[in-house]
Amino acid sequence: MDLFEGEIIDREAARRHYVLDDTGFDEVPKKYRKFYRQWRGAGDSLAPNEVLCPVCRVVIRSSRELRVGDRVYCMPCMSRLVIVRNAATGTLEARAEH
């Protein structure tokens, strides 16, 4: 679970941007609520701007598409996370930085 060898983090390449709406998540102060949503379990899926917090299992939402090396913050559990690619599945996921 790490960067693929030779993977290039191109921060300049165009990323898709997303308008975040309120999903009813109310576990953080109001102005930050749009950045999170509840994980609905099996059957739920993550958009390219979303990642699951491995510490508290809340979905973190970014206003832009996430890429390897991005850092995100999970306010519900106060964890700092970095986006990595799971070598086994090829999908992006968040790793806690303790």
Next chain:
Amino acid sequence: MADVLSAYSIQSWLESCPQGYLEHTEYGHAPGEREPELLFDNPVLHAETIRTTVQLVLGERCALAASSGLINAAPEEASKRFLATQTLDEARHVEIFTHRLYDLGVKREHLESTIQHYANPNLVKFAEVLLEKVDRKDFIAGVVGQNIVLEGMAFSVFEMMHALEADLNPKFAHTLSGTIADERRHVGFGENRIGALIRQHPEKKAAIERMQKEMSYYMLATFADAFRHNAAAAEYKRLEQASVIDEHHARWQGVDLAEMEPEAMEQVLANTVLKEFKIRLGRIGIDYQTPLRP
């Protein structure tokens, strides 16, 4: 480190918790919500619901004693403030689960005798292992025991109970939702704050690993008692077959809990919690110790 600690703010807790998911609630649920009539009409379900709720009260009393006891053992101000908010969270949990016992018909003058009657001795031993560390002002072991082992267990137990209750008992499911939100902060604190301290004090690892193994054993023994001697699942099945209640489903961890035998549910819960322990402890540099199986 300063950045991590700055998140432990009372203001942030106020805006997230009392002004967030607890706004407009009373004792953790929407005003006016009631326990289902079925729980009062059916003596088997009534007794089992009281038994389960007593274990929640006991677990939360332990968490209250641990989080309050750790405040003065914390090495810096920000952790003391976080533990002060956690202390209030745990006191609230004690109150809402105690209030549920009253809602279920337990008389206030019979509260302590009811708790004594139904208390699971293995859960009491689980608490004693943790509180011995807290009494010694061992901050690192206390936080691992409280915020990773106890809270990690509570996180999964509450999630499983929420899946089971979502359709059957919206009042209790709402109560559980608020406690799950609280647990997110508590497990986050355990992982985020303790990882660095373990690196600074590697000599503490062995004792912490022994504590985790011992607490895990008593946790599994509590689960075994709770599931193997629980008549509620069979009673719900009987009521479904007699068309007294609608067939219900409760999906969690990829299985339908409502379709499972109690022993199979015990295995799902135990395996989920132990797997979570292993992952969480690994992230802070502690080697998970496989406990004996009761």
